[in-house]
Amino acid sequence: MHIIEISLKLTAMPMSVQRKEAEGAEAVYKQVIEAVNTGSPKLLELTCEHQPDKKITLLTSEISAVQSYEKSGMAPGGKRPGFAFAD
Numbered sequence: 001m002h003i004i005e006i007s008l009k010l011t012a013m014p015m016s017v018q019r020k021e022a023e024g025a026e027a028v029y030k031q032v033i034e035a036v037n038t039g040s041p042k043l044l045e046l047t048c049e050h051q052p053d054k055k056i057t058l059l060t061s062e063i064s065a066v067q068s069y070e071k072s073g074m075a076p077g078g079k080r081p082g083f084a085f086a087d
Helices: 022-037
Strands: 003-009 015-019 042-049 055-059 064-069
Touching: 003 022, 015 022, 015 064, 022 042, 022 064
Parallel strands: none
Antiparallel strands: 003 015, 003 064, 042 055
């Protein structure tokens, strides 16, 4: 399972959707990047393959980061890959 995680400005919890295949995850990742690069705010709706009823709609101007990773690649203890920020 591949996870696409999206961080929003001024929001502590990231939003995420899942894809079964790496190609599907890459397509969603590129879709988010393209939506942010348009420059004008718009709504972006994403669905989850793991939970078919799960939908999220984001305002593209509020997206601050996006990452894609494979769920089986998670470290022991449940830590997600990515950057850690110190205070």
